[in-house]
Amino acid sequence: MRNLYKYLIYVSLATFTCINSSFARDPVGAATLKENPNLPVDYVWILICAFLVMFMQAGFAMLESGFCRAKNVTNIIAKNLIDFCLGSIIFFAFGYALMMGDDWHGLIGTTGWFMFGEYYDVSKYLNMFWMLVFCATSATIVSGAVAERLKFGAYLIYTLVVTGIIYPIYGHWAWGGGWLSKIPLGLGFLDFAGSGVVHALGGFVGLAGALVLGPRYGKYKNGVPQAIPGHSVSLAALGVLILWFGWFGFNPGSTYSAHHLKISIVALNTNLAAAAGGISALLISYFNTGKWDITMALNGVIAGLVAITASCAWVEGWAAILIGFIAGGLMYFSVRLLDSAGIDDPVGAVSVHGICGLWGLLTVGIFADGTYGVYSVEPPYAVGLLYGGGWGQFLAQLVGLVVLFIWAFGAGYVLFKVMDRLFGIRVSPEEELKGLDIYEHGVPAYPDFYSKV
């Protein structure tokens, strides 16, 4: 037993070293390796998972373009590509410093600008890369909610602000040693891989954008919401399967250590929730319309993935199924609700990432089963309501959730509103009708094919 604890300490130390290397700076990597010869497998694990997360960009690009009309495909793809490009540079330049730099009063980070000086270091760069791909995921979610009508120029500015300010600040609160991670309830606010930090944040900034923009031309006829079918089910499905694949980097990789064998449980939980989300969305829509609506099932899979993201390391398999199943239903009804409320979210980003992201945060407070700590196999372990953990953790989650919603929606709203006042963020009606591709980009997505009226 004592040996076991020694082991736990050793492993945690390894992980810790990996994040906060104590060397001044080590761009060669030799000193870091010497300090902890077990690091290579952690580096391999973290990097490959980061690659998978990066690949989710392709998933988003395909899913969102599949769910848009052919005349706006170039535009939505351009947005998905460029937010990653621009976000990479911005987050490198100052987003990372704001998020993960030395803490200032629990509010923001303050060191690491441009990764200069002591940040030119193998473990700092590793961490930077890891955080970057998550930031980019969050940023790209918004493109779906504002699709088919937001000016490309406005999207560039949005990207600057979200990857440079909005995301890093909340990220600091939750993951960068900021105040949320330290609230004295349960183990503090917990969001394992970012149901909230990444997905709900993106979702609610997107909600703000959709609200400021208003619905697409033709979305409502005499107040009744209309369906506007996307141009390619095959691309959308490809996108979902790529996202599912990439999520295996997102969630299991968030142990930030291969020495936590928990990664196997995280992986399986991720898969189960995705599957359950797809099934529940499919069944619900079948009972409602008598058709096997695969477009809903596609969204359901993502809903399940988003929901399990916060709790995947803390719950059992059966709970993962339940979490995913509920997420699929939540998403379904949220989509219809937003539609009825006059909010036009072309790809369902708000419901999938926003609503299910919040649900994910709560699941930690409910289902956490006391077998994993705060990115550590050492106690204290997170325990939720169902496992006798009391209301502490649940309340911590609730606080984080409320703060998240206010921050994301508020900051997003201000951002889009200010831009709209300054130069107008919506394309002209004529442009919207003819499609953004030719006006903004000069190139239709499928010049060789006839598209319908």
Add this chain to the structure above:
Amino acid sequence: MRNLYKYLIYVSLATFTCINSSFARDPVGAATLKENPNLPVDYVWILICAFLVMFMQAGFAMLESGFCRAKNVTNIIAKNLIDFCLGSIIFFAFGYALMMGDDWHGLIGTTGWFMFGEYYDVSKYLNMFWMLVFCATSATIVSGAVAERLKFGAYLIYTLVVTGIIYPIYGHWAWGGGWLSKIPLGLGFLDFAGSGVVHALGGFVGLAGALVLGPRYGKYKNGVPQAIPGHSVSLAALGVLILWFGWFGFNPGSTYSAHHLKISIVALNTNLAAAAGGISALLISYFNTGKWDITMALNGVIAGLVAITASCAWVEGWAAILIGFIAGGLMYFSVRLLDSAGIDDPVGAVSVHGICGLWGLLTVGIFADGTYGVYSVEPPYAVGLLYGGGWGQFLAQLVGLVVLFIWAFGAGYVLFKVMDRLFGIRVSPEEELKGLDIYEHGVPAYPDFYSKV
């Protein structure tokens, strides 16, 4: 030399521990790690390979939809997505228990339902995840053979049965410690990564489905088979390349240990057989029609991959090339034979997975070169005919092959026939003519484009 043997024993122990952890249950993972500090790299290896295998779902979805007509794309994609969703839940709930649980008379497994109790354990979850992605691959193969005419509801039931019963039971016989793995010939029936267990099983269940359904409307005119071209060569090719990529998880990952450096040989062999399969199919069809028929080459690549799957750890590079080359040819002639025999297999699943899967089983008995054991670098090593191993291994393979064919085709035939009697598994002629997308799913795959008559 003694040191070497110590080493072999150590490595095998490590692998063994990894599968059958002797702890009661360890959801934290700390005790398991303490027992064997070398596990992280194995976990990383197995998980990432499992992710790659999961990604093959995207490959199947793209390949099969590319080979179908535009009017059935939503349907085929829905099937590919939902079998993975449903299969994940079913296999978690009882498929895994049936396959890998404690053996009962060599016939079925009997423990691990819902992964409750002692199965909530890092190594059990790892194994469950690994087995799951293989099961899903097998299930999804069938969708191709029954494409463009099977009702979606029937497919859901099929998925339940194949992932819950048909696959797990044969899987138990071959991989779960069942009787096939213990027949006293050679080292017992060997199927390294599942040419038979996964691919041929899927292929022959598919054959049963295609037979019960009958050919698509328009496939035969006055008895002469007609070509019905698929709607997208680019998606089909993407699918094949994704599958090829995913197969690097399928085969090398099946060592279930990164401590078997054999993984490098497995990877190269996999690649060589795929390449050879593509080339032989291309050349054969060029000599037959004077055109470079890339659709055949695409199938040829998969044929090569399927064939090498059983033997990739036991053969040399040149043999892998030969195995793949022959597979390409087998597939080509099998496709034509089935066509002439009045069996309509829209994507060639029976030929590619069924026939080449059987061929793969035999190759172990022929080409095994005595440099790898039963998922172990320790002797006894598998030896085939060409390397002086005698007929033992070959006969073991033959037994497994015959049993497989009877089980897969038989169980599949009963399943589809019973469903057909109960509620009819084929869509109406009108629906078939107009496409399954609108009738079953209410959504065409490409609503923005005109499709031809």
Add this chain to the structure above:
Amino acid sequence: MRNLYKYLIYVSLATFTCINSSFARDPVGAATLKENPNLPVDYVWILICAFLVMFMQAGFAMLESGFCRAKNVTNIIAKNLIDFCLGSIIFFAFGYALMMGDDWHGLIGTTGWFMFGEYYDVSKYLNMFWMLVFCATSATIVSGAVAERLKFGAYLIYTLVVTGIIYPIYGHWAWGGGWLSKIPLGLGFLDFAGSGVVHALGGFVGLAGALVLGPRYGKYKNGVPQAIPGHSVSLAALGVLILWFGWFGFNPGSTYSAHHLKISIVALNTNLAAAAGGISALLISYFNTGKWDITMALNGVIAGLVAITASCAWVEGWAAILIGFIAGGLMYFSVRLLDSAGIDDPVGAVSVHGICGLWGLLTVGIFADGTYGVYSVEPPYAVGLLYGGGWGQFLAQLVGLVVLFIWAFGAGYVLFKVMDRLFGIRVSPEEELKGLDIYEHGVPAYPDFYSKV
């Protein structure tokens, strides 16, 4: 400090062992593992990175087909698939021996044909697989430059020659212990992951092909270059994102060891250069035409990736951004220049891979910051102009660059010219007009859809 050096030596030894295992041959892998128990993580790293590089084939296939017209999609995809198939066999049979076999006078390798004998060994097979995927990348680049007019048969012969002779020989000079790696300037010619060896080589062989073929019908009207838009922006974007993803295998994997923690820096640098390349290309074209030309940005991303490939292990993050940014601009102007010069490169392969590949080679001589050696964390470290390394390294790069251009363009020119004399490498004008798909392959890529005139 002494401990540190011990460490460096240990790590380098590990890496070295991994490449040049001193055992006669070890197909089992047990002896190799015993010699160096740290190898599993290196094998896992190298193999997974190799899988990612292989997956780049899908990226090229999608990018190039997206940039071609619908009527030539089957053809370009066939070329992309078959070059990998054929290249795999050829490189296995003799390309590898020529490149990595025992050196003969610094000019060619001479052992390892068919991987027979002592090459049936876990580390040899590992190395072979690694080298193979790079070779295939180089070969596939050319298909873009000669797209929409080169006969398929000629492309098969081209593939034989480039994977069997042209690539392996330059590869030997630079990476196989040949003369270029030993020139007494700086640390000798350095090309970390192949800006030159892989990309520029492919690019300039492609230039030769484009020159011998002449421009496509309709590319010039009265001498004025016309745009010929590709058929699918979504596939092209998918291709670029797959390539970006795959590049994380290409570059970080080129340490050929997970024990070089430098891999984190390599990964981030790769990402930053790609992002910067995309942004600069986008901005430049915006300033020129007032449109956000995403097709240029897509090329810009690849340009950035190609440029950083040579130097990613030797530079800081800010330099990676600068290198990528410049690459995006270089690519832009090179595309226009080639167009004006009457050289028709349908997908921009020469500019992206050729020109930016050369730029990448030079960046080593300029930005190398003295924190990494020749695939080693041990000194001597590479130092460029900006870090006080003097002109030595820069000149070494210049020599490699000039030799590369002469070899690639020269050999390529001879190859295409000879083929053209012998049997004519260009399809007939009628075939070109109607598309290569039906004539060469008998199958249009999208038979269900109407394509425009």
Add this chain to the structure above:
Amino acid sequence: MKKVEAIIRPEKFEEVKEALKSIKGCSGMSVTRVEGHGRQKGLVEQFRGREFKVEFLPKVKIELVCSDEDLKDVVDSILKSAYTGEIGDGKIFISEILDVVRIRTGERGKEAL
């Protein structure tokens, strides 16, 4: 000469084509995909959980120019082969053609058919 424009169900196209083939005088035709709106009610489709009505249904337009003598045969065989009896079977429009030219030979009038 007359031009016959028949708007038919896509799923009946094969049959109509075969029927027309058997008419001697009728050597050629042109086919276009159109979207039609008539008495037939549109389809209900759905996307992401919301149903919507597609008012225009896919139809096939066959255009065929024939001599006045063949007109009756052509119309009759289309009528027979395109018939299902359900709403949506389509219509045939007949109009006058003043002249026809075969590009390959320059022939004019009935010769050119």
Add this chain to the structure above:
Amino acid sequence: MKKVEAIIRPEKFEEVKEALKSIKGCSGMSVTRVEGHGRQKGLVEQFRGREFKVEFLPKVKIELVCSDEDLKDVVDSILKSAYTGEIGDGKIFISEILDVVRIRTGERGKEAL
């Protein structure tokens, strides 16, 4: 009976469709996507950094056969609903139809409309 062929802007199609619906006698129509070339100048597009002119612009062709009495209403309502005043609004062509047959019933002439 007359055939009205109207070539209009795609973005005006919804409006024209609604306008035509309100005409009693006008029960059906067929719609095709065409590429048109007229006085309207083509678009400038670009691809990989090079601009090019697209001479043919996407248009919608509505074909509709109506009785002689309804002709004026049909033309007028298209004129009103398809109008923007900018070059490229399109044209309406009117021609004679000799006969119409409804495939479902075999009715002919005005009955079949």
Add this chain to the structure above:
Amino acid sequence: MKKVEAIIRPEKFEEVKEALKSIKGCSGMSVTRVEGHGRQKGLVEQFRGREFKVEFLPKVKIELVCSDEDLKDVVDSILKSAYTGEIGDGKIFISEILDVVRIRTGERGKEAL
């Protein structure tokens, strides 16, 4: 006024377009992709190892309304520019147009062309 409908080879479209441009009176046209069936034999294609015949070949239909005076020029220049001499060159159909309306201005008849 006359309507000229020319069904031509897709690969000849560029040439025909240029030829028509040079006729003064001919300010506009509409182009549709059609599938044609005539004397030309269909293509043999293949899919997954099996060959099949495509009976309908891709053609381009040009529709163009012109004044009676311009008719001859139009037909002649199409004849010249679309000609290859091989089977499959296509046909030109000429019919009467009763009236034309330019939507933008409401002009009618020849003015509207």
